[in-house]
Amino acid sequence: MILKGRVIQEGFARGEVVKFDEKLIVLGDINPKDGTVKDIPVKGKILVFPRGAGSTVGSYTIYGLRYYDNAPAGMILEEAETIVAAGAIIAEIPTVDMVDISQIKNGDFVVINNGTVEIISSRPHTP
Numbered sequence: 347m348i349l350k351g352r353v354i355q356e357g358f359a360r361g362e363v364v365k366f367d368e369k370l371i372v373l374g375d376i377n378p379k380d381g382t383v384k385d386i387p388v389k390g391k392i393l394v395f396p397r398g399a400g401s402t403v404g405s406y407t408i409y410g411l412r413y414y415d416n417a418p419a420g421m422i423l424e425e426a427e428t429i430v431a432a433g434a435i436i437a438e439i440p441t442v443d444m445v446d447i448s449q450i451k452n453g454d455f456v457v458i459n460n461g462t463v464e465i466i467s468s469r470p471h472t473p
Contacts (some may be wrong), residue, residue, distance in 0.1 A: 349445050349463040351422070354431050357440030357461050359420030365394040365452040372404030372429055381416025392456050393418040394447050398430040408433025420458040422447060 364386055370376065381389040388411075398404060408430065410416040417439055423430065426443035434441035440458050448455065455467045 347465045347468075348448060349449060349465070351442040351445035351461050351463060353410060354421075354426045354441040354443055355434040355439055355462045357420070357438070358459050359440040360456075360457040361390055361392045361455070361464075362420040363394050363422075363450055363452055363454045363456055364388050364391045364418075365447070365450060366397070369397045369399050372398045372400045372407050372433070374400070376404075376407050376411065377411025378407055378414050378416060381411060381414065388418045389416045390419050392420045392422060392453060392458065394422045394450050396447065397423055397425045397427055398433075399427075400429060402432075405431040405433040408439070409437045412437035412439065422450065422456070422458065422463055445451050445468065 376383050381387055420440040422445050423443040424447055445463055452464050457464045
């Protein structure tokens with residue numbers, strides 16, 4: 347399945363999805379030093395979430411993931427508001443928004459290629 351979105355930070359990334367169904371409070375939910383989001387490792391994964399929230403310091407929190415070599419391979423969102431967009435750009439994390447993330451499940455393997463998201467393999471949905 348191929349989904350199209352808007353490029354926030356161009357690039358190519360592939361990996362296993364770590365998905366959150368609720369917005370992320372960037373400064374509180376992301377730990378750049380250990381590479382976790384809500385205590386789940388995201389280094390080298392594709393981080394999928396609806397949107398971010400919080401103060402502008404959150405952009406530097408996303409950059410911190412890159413600085414500490416813990417960045418996700420890419421990010422897919424419904425809406426990349428300015429905090430996430432700025433963080434993705436300064437951290438150079440391939441990021442796409444305006445994507446129907448309901449089509450993507452935790453554990454899927456996806457490829458981001460600029461504004462395109464391709465679901466290569468999908469895990470069965472479990473409630």
